Amino acid sequence: MKAGLVPFFVFLLALASAGVVLAQESEEAPPPYSGIENPFPWEDEAAREAGQRVYQQCTGCHGVAGDSLKEFDFSTEEYAQDLEENPDYYFWILSEGRLDKGMPPYKSSLSEEERWQSLTYIWSLSKVPETPPEDKPPVGEPPAEVKGNILLVMPQEARAGQQLSLSATVRDEQDQPVRDAEVTFFIEADFFAQDLMEIGTAVTDEEGAAILEYVPRRSGELVFVTRLQNLESRGTVHVLEPGHPLYETEVGIHFPQLNNEEIILGPESARELGPMGQAPTSGLRLSGGGLNFFLLLPLLVFAIWFAYFKVIRVISGIPIPSEIRDIDTRLVPYFVMAAVVTLGLLLLAMLVTGPFSHFHLM
Amino acid sequence: MIQRKPGYIERLESTALGPLNTTGRNYYLFILLLSAVLMWGVYAYFVQVYYGLVSTGMRDMVFWGLYIANFVFFLGIAMAGTVISAVLRVTRAGWRTPITRMAEIVTVSALMVGALMPIVDLGRPDRVWHIIAYGRFQSAIMWDVIVITTYLAGSLIYLYLPLIPDFALMRDRLSRGASTLKRTVYTLLAIGWRGTADQHHRLEKAISITSIAIIPMAALTHTVASFIFSWMLRPGWDSTIYGIYFIIGAIFSGIASILIVMAVFRKLFHLEEYITEKHFRYLSYLLLSMMLIYLYLIMTEYLTIGYKLEGEEKHLLELLFIGKNAPWFWLFFISGMLVPGFLILFPRLPLVPRIVVASVLVNFAMWLTRFTIVVPTLQVPLMPAAVGTYSATWVEWSITAAGFAGFMLIFAVAAKLVPIVSVWEIAEENKEHEPEMPETRTGFMERSSLR
Numbered sequence: 001m002k003a004g005l006v007p008f009f010v011f012l013l014a015l016a017s018a019g020v021v022l023a024q025e026s027e028e029a030p031p032p033y034s035g036i037e038n039p040f041p042w043e044d045e046a047a048r049e050a051g052q053r054v055y056q057q058c059t060g061c062h063g064v065a066g067d068s069l070k071e072f073d074f075s076t077e078e079y080a081q082d083l084e085e086n087p088d089y090y091f092w093i094l095s096e097g098r099l100d101k102g103m104p105p106y107k108s109s110l111s112e113e114e115r116w117q118s119l120t121y122i123w124s125l126s127k128v129p130e131t132p133p134e135d136k137p138p139v140g141e142p143p144a145e146v147k148g149n150i151l152l153v154m155p156q157e158a159r160a161g162q163q164l165s166l167s168a169t170v171r172d173e174q175d176q177p178v179r180d181a182e183v184t185f186f187i188e189a190d191f192f193a194q195d196l197m198e199i200g201t202a203v204t205d206e207e208g209a210a211i212l213e214y215v216p217r218r219s220g221e222l223v224f225v226t227r228l229q230n231l232e233s234r235g236t237v238h239v240l241e242p243g244h245p246l247y248e249t250e251v252g253i254h255f256p257q258l259n260n261e262e263i264i265l266g267p268e269s270a271r272e273l274g275p276m277g278q279a280p281t282s283g284l285r286l287s288g289g290g291l292n293f294f295l296l297l298p299l300l301v302f303a304i305w306f307a308y309f310k311v312i313r314v315i316s317g318i319p320i321p322s323e324i325r326d327i328d329t330r331l332v333p334y335f336v337m338a339a340v341v342t343l344g345l346l347l348l349a350m351l352v353t354g355p356f357s358h359f360h361l362m
Numbered sequence: 363m364i365q366r367k368p369g370y371i372e373r374l375e376s377t378a379l380g381p382l383n384t385t386g387r388n389y390y391l392f393i394l395l396l397s398a399v400l401m402w403g404v405y406a407y408f409v410q411v412y413y414g415l416v417s418t419g420m421r422d423m424v425f426w427g428l429y430i431a432n433f434v435f436f437l438g439i440a441m442a443g444t445v446i447s448a449v450l451r452v453t454r455a456g457w458r459t460p461i462t463r464m465a466e467i468v469t470v471s472a473l474m475v476g477a478l479m480p481i482v483d484l485g486r487p488d489r490v491w492h493i494i495a496y497g498r499f500q501s502a503i504m505w506d507v508i509v510i511t512t513y514l515a516g517s518l519i520y521l522y523l524p525l526i527p528d529f530a531l532m533r534d535r536l537s538r539g540a541s542t543l544k545r546t547v548y549t550l551l552a553i554g555w556r557g558t559a560d561q562h563h564r565l566e567k568a569i570s571i572t573s574i575a576i577i578p579m580a581a582l583t584h585t586v587a588s589f590i591f592s593w594m595l596r597p598g599w600d601s602t603i604y605g606i607y608f609i610i611g612a613i614f615s616g617i618a619s620i621l622i623v624m625a626v627f628r629k630l631f632h633l634e635e636y637i638t639e640k641h642f643r644y645l646s647y648l649l650l651s652m653m654l655i656y657l658y659l660i661m662t663e664y665l666t667i668g669y670k671l672e673g674e675e676k677h678l679l680e681l682l683f684i685g686k687n688a689p690w691f692w693l694f695f696i697s698g699m700l701v702p703g704f705l706i707l708f709p710r711l712p713l714v715p716r717i718v719v720a721s722v723l724v725n726f727a728m729w730l731t732r733f734t735i736v737v738p739t740l741q742v743p744l745m746p747a748a749v750g751t752y753s754a755t756w757v758e759w760s761i762t763a764a765g766f767a768g769f770m771l772i773f774a775v776a777a778k779l780v781p782i783v784s785v786w787e788i789a790e791e792n793k794e795h796e797p798e799m800p801e802t803r804t805g806f807m808e809r810s811s812l813r
Contacts, residue, residue: 329550
């Protein structure tokens, strides 16, 4: 058995080396990382822009501005300072990760160049003037100065799910209407970050009015903004709760019904929308009622497990041979039969109780 | 055709039961090696549970990786038992008898390993319980749990039933002078089998019912596994072809697996008399036809997508054919289609080696194609800025290696617990084909019982 020890030692060695990989706790970059420098100048605009694209992957934890994790706040001047002084350390962490802090390694998914570019971008995060993103001009051509004014006119009240007319009137300095100008409409949206969401554009007519028909999908105080280059106008509409549900609670095809009522398995709250159009809780709608083809599924499961049971029952009919007195040879089939019944019933119960299993929602 | 010489049954029994009695040092070394790989995987899994899924290459964009590819791959291999054993048994193809047992063991061990993979994929494996407690009828995951459990239970029964006469043989041959434990286990598992006509009738009936039930079960398992992909509105997955695509892919890699297993045990256990070149030839024809059907399905799939070329799917096809997944895709095409096809059709080389090489290549390629099914679709961004990257870490590779080691370990242990060929079926098949020499021996069934 001596030769058997060799793989065992190889295994132990591998185990130990993995321990080393996991135990990277020191604050100094080890070789081959120690002492390497950023190939890009920190102010390199092209590297910064490339790095910004790579940094999209980092925003989930570190945030758009780099300040989501207080322990590793990229937006501080000290962080940029440290990065400038010890680029090898940060390149090491980015490459190999720090699993104990939740930082994954990127050496296999990002090229060396991309890693340095993202570090260059991270360095620039503390240099960016602190302006919220919505105040930045839209990407593209820098806005030309337009003289005059824009006015957004809307009804004060609207109802969710019904059409709402947004009208923007553009006039020049002489208070003459501006024709053929493309006006963009936004709605203030709160989706992870508060920002303006574009909802459409319209071109002004000879009276200088651009009209956009919009159907608000939610209720509350909605802020609309209209823009023509540097001109902006905003207003608030009070949107009432919809008179009817915005979303259909019943999706799918209406099969002919066996009984008058459609079967909805699940808690009472599965039957209607929550407040403000909130989605209903989980339930199972059996379109077509008793005719629903879904009901065949438990039957199928039952049929298969019944067949298993039947098969073992056939086998269990083999009698105990006369010469074997001390062992009950029927134990195995009986045990298998019990296991088949238990497992089969469990799976069936899983299927059937599924819609009712959200007891805390009832 | 198998040549029956005097003492055919004696030779068959000693060949089949021999490995159960004597075990060489190499076997223990092999087991030790497999256990080491397995333990290493367990350690990697511990690291994964400790640090969370951040220790894998999976992120919010590409949320499935090697584990799900392994899941589909092992599920595919599990098809071997069904095709070889059940289909050939239902159609009474006599040449199946020496390979059915191996095929059934492949099914059971591949299912066991495959079913673990989605659990390994979970960041919170303790919440597997939730699928039982709060599972939803309309969720493909719940269907998957049900269908895989049912298939595994059916496969175990299907493995056990033809083993009963062989357990009786082991009870009669191996337990003399052996420990009482051995005798008790064999006696219990043999359920009082004495080979009488009534017992034969019962067993045949049971096996028939199971083999007919297990064929649609296998198809259902692969279809439901494909639902997990095709019920999602993602490019590539969102396709009605996925059910049959998975079934054919499974049969394809299943046949390749059984060919490899056959070749290994033929060599190790000296089964050349029973597993002949004929078996390799027949199975290689099946392999070739499955390859062509699989090729047809791939062409249909990509031609249909590529003809319409919707925005997202264009991106997917670019990723697959010329983008960052192109090496894997074309490697699959070369090693899974071109080279094996050539090897099967090119008769100059010795038969068994070329078929085995083709099978190894097919299995390698089928693993690759499972990877190109899972990952590239997730790399197609749902929003313009969200670029998904995936690169498996050492944790995932270790657990993958452990999965393969576990599969082989189950097989290696099983090969020492039960005869790797179905002794009574081979004997019966032999009797049916050459009934003119009954006087040289008494029937096997009568002999195997205690009288």
